[in-house]
Every structure is written in C-alpha cells, then in structure tokens.
Amino acid sequence: MYRIIYLLPFAVSLLSSAVTNSPVLEVPTTRSPAPQPTAETNIIGGDIATPGSTPWLVSIRDAQYYPPPHFCGGTILNNFWILTTASCVTSSSYDLLVVLGEYNMDEQEGYEKTRTPLLSIIHPKYTYFSIHAYNVALLLVPYFSYGERIQPASLLPKFDDKRHRLAQRFTDGKKEEKGKFSCNIRDTKWDIQGVEGLIAGWGRTNSEESSSVVMEAHLTILSNDSCQGAYPDDDMESLMCAADVTHGGVGACQGDSGGGLISTDGYILGVYSYAEPCASDEFPGIYVNMSVIQDWVCSIIRFHHPKRLLADATDYRIHSFRPSLD
Template sequence: MQPHQHIQIYHCPNRSELTAAFGCGVPAYPPLVSRVVGGENARPYSWPWQVSLQYNANGKWSHTCGGTLIATNWVMTAAHCISSTLTYKVLLGKYNLAAQEAGSVAASPAKIIVHPYWNPNNVANGYDIALIKLSQHVTLSDHIQLACLPPAQSVLASNTACYVTGWGRLQTNGPLPDDLQQGLLLVVDYATCSKPSWWGTTVKRTMVCAGGDGIISSCNGDSGGPLNCQAADGTWEVHGIVSFGSSLSCNYYHKPSVFTRVSAYNSWIKQVMASN
C-alpha cells in the first residue's frame, strides 16, 4: 500500500418462496435515473431492497450503515459495519429516516455472520461482507422487495453506469440526510483502479471501483449499502457493497469508491443462508 493511500471506512460517527411471486430487482416504483452528476434525493421507495442498519446507544437508535435485503429473512451488509458489542435493528421499507412511514418494518437480527476472513485491521485484504439473519421473515410489498444478486464471478465492464444509494453524508463532513440519496457512479475497471496513481495494490480483484471523478461518491454512513446496476433485461442487480474510500475526502479525484464485489461471494452467501 503506497504511503499516501489512506483508507477511510465509511462508518457514521455517532431468495424464499416469496421470490417467485415478487421476483427480485424490479421496484414497484422504478427509480428516476438519468445521467445526472451529483447525488440527489431518490424517488421514494424506488430502491425497495435498501435497508437502514441502526444501533442502540443509551436508548436511542441511530443509523450507522446501509444494507440490502436478499431474501425475506436475510440482509447483506459490510463486515466493517458490525461490532460484537452493539445491539442492532434493521429498518425496511424506509425513505425518510426521520418520519413514521406506513408499511415500514423494524426487524431484529437473530444472528449476524461476518465473513471468517474479514480482518478489521486490513480492510484492503477484502472480505468486507456480512449477512444478517432476521428474527422473522418480512412480508414483501411495494415498499419492501428483494435485490437480485449478479451471476457468480461476473465482472462489470468499465464505465457501466450504476447507482450507489444510502443515507450517508451529503459531502465530506457534511450533514446526514433524512431522505434516501442516490448517486450515479461509473465503474472503473481493475486495470485502471489498481494503477499506482489510483488505488494501487490497495484494491483487489474481489472489489469493484466506481466513481473517482472528484464530484460524486459514497460517503460516511453509506457503508454496507448497495451498488445497484441494471441488467440487460431491466432488472436491478446489487453488484457491490460500499466498503471504503479515501480519507482525504469522500469524492477525491482518482480515488473511486470501493465496493466488495458481490459476485465473488455468491457461493459463500448461499452456503451461509443454507446452513443457518
């Protein structure tokens, strides 16, 4: 890792029977997507697999990370979002975190499985993925739907347009929004992202880089949330889990947001869901 590569993990400071009926990756309220630069409020409930992972401190619940609903009782997030000392809950069907919203659901984790090779002292090693088994199945609805996972080992082409979504900071050290945000990020291929002037050896083939234009990026509080990319048939697939970015600033030039590449972990995800 080159000495100037400072990694910032984006913490906040303070498929089941139903899949057949609903499918995955097809929102009831399609997202409003255009090639807009700069984050923007998402259309309400247009990313219905997005969850807010919250922790309890002194009786108050606070958003810490995003996550993705991948089965009616399983949520995928980043390993670095999980602390063994905290109590968590998962909010589903949310758009405005400050509002009471009809149809939203709060679920408690029955168990949380962090990838066994995750090392919090070496984020650049990868394996930044965790699965949360919910204590009960959630009922799918217009506001709560499943994400599709990409085909195993699939790798996105350079400049594929994807959307990062979350309730993370609007800019470096900026405010936390109440409304879910979306931001267009173009995929940067491994050959480019691993150049010394980009992320160098910090980035691995089990990761996805996206962004790096110096304008738009994920930021603190987006961690664990999805990188949503539209497949040829129009369904949305979650290709990435927000993992890390530059500690210099969220949208530092040639330091794209780095995501755990979901397609590198399909077999691990299936195995965990089958054995728990």
C-alpha cells in the first residue's frame, strides 16, 4: 500500500470520463524550439522496423518544448499503463507526453494517439545513487483503445525455472490474451542467458543521420557473470545485459531508455536502462530484468484501480503531472 500525501481531485474526474475519444493535448505554439538530438541517441547499428511491427512501443516526449522532442521509450501494458524507466521520469520536467501508435515522426499517419500522464509510480527500491538497479516506473495515462498499431506486450508467463529448458521457456503453454497478466510468478531473478529479444526506438543510423522512423535491433541476453564482469561496480540484483553476440556494434543508447526488450512471442524480458559507450562489444546494454520487477508491476496495475490511485496519493515515489488537459 502506498501512503497518501497528495490529492488529485481534478484527475479523478478526468479519468472517470475518459473514453476511447479521450482529449488530445494541444501544445501551445509559443514555446521554445526543441533541442536537436545528439549523435549518440537511440539504437545504433539497427534496422528500419516494418510499420506496425512494434505496436507496444510508445514515444515519451518533453512538452516544455515545441515541437515536443522524443527522449525516452516505453511499453504498453494495458489501456491505462505504460512501463518505462524511473530515470526517464525523474530527469524530465514532469511536463510529459506519451504518443502511442507512432512510427514516422515526420508524418501524421492516422494511428497516433497522444496522452498526458496523470501519475508516475517509481519502483520502491530505485534510488538516485544506484542509477540502474530497479530503474523502472509506471505511467498512468487516460484510457486509450487498442488498434492496428497500438497493442500491449505481455508480462512473463509463470514457469518453473528448474524444469524448463531455455528454448522452451517462452514457447510452452498457451500465451495469455492481450491485456491479461501472469502475476503469480516468483519475485526472483531468472537467468535467461541466450534468449533473444527485440529492442526498438527512434534515433540515428550508423552514419549518424537522424532517423524519424522506428529502428530495431535483435539482441541476446548474456550470462549474469559476464554482465557483472562488464560492470563490476553495479549491483546486478535486478539487472541483466544484452548485446549482439554475432556481429557486435549493435545496441540501444540513451534515447532508448525505457523501451522494452521483447521476446519473439511478445513477452517483456527487460527494460532498457543504460550502456556506456553505446553498442560496445566490451560493455553491453544494461536492462532491468522483468522477472525481478513483475510482481511489483502487477501489484500496481492489477490490484489498484486507476481512479483509486488518483483519488489516493502516495509517498515521494509517486509523482503527479497535471490534474487536467486544460
């Protein structure tokens, strides 16, 4: 349970009246021009994704600028909740936009939906000093409907780590329906070395030319030991590493923080946190292991009604954004 220190009365009425046609924020045109991204943002050495192939992916933008620039990614969990990193939330101006159904940022293709977060909830074990450990947060947004390019990713299925071979872990059994969750899993770190996942986001190519469309890269989860060896000063309790073990020089970078590492059958394996330098053979990307934080995610999105969370409030780890879209 989360302690209450702040009340959002207007947000309650907003959420209760939110339906498929929830209002879209109109950003004033009087704000300063957005800063341009640097050369080291987003996926390095990736490929252009097929339109609609990453429907779980969202763009998180900073609305203090016009037009609001993309600076983090996120993953759709259901019609109200977005999974991202705590560092994306705490390093921002708290004036955020979440854009769903985005593919080409230079065009309005008719699939996009824009929402202003009502609340963010940071993992209780995250600290500003640990930087990467438990670096996850949940964003509560007004209701949105699914569509051709807007679909949730799935939480990890329940399985016994000792009785399943690696290759079977994400193929055995029937996958749960979209929007349903496997919450009854052990809150412990699974060693899923060798599982391949997809990371996607918006950014630059190898030639450092800006890309307005979704880029993607296929990465392999490394062993816990090799991850700790690459980052000996980091607490790896909640973390794992992923890299391109075939060719090297491929990986996510700062602008992709918050994006999900998604298995071939649509399960969230991890949440991208950090890499330094990006796409390095020596220093793989660091991800929060989904198996460690999934119980916490479920405790929020499954057992707390959105309106109750807004009517209640919380300790310092839950941040309010705006009480309305006025």
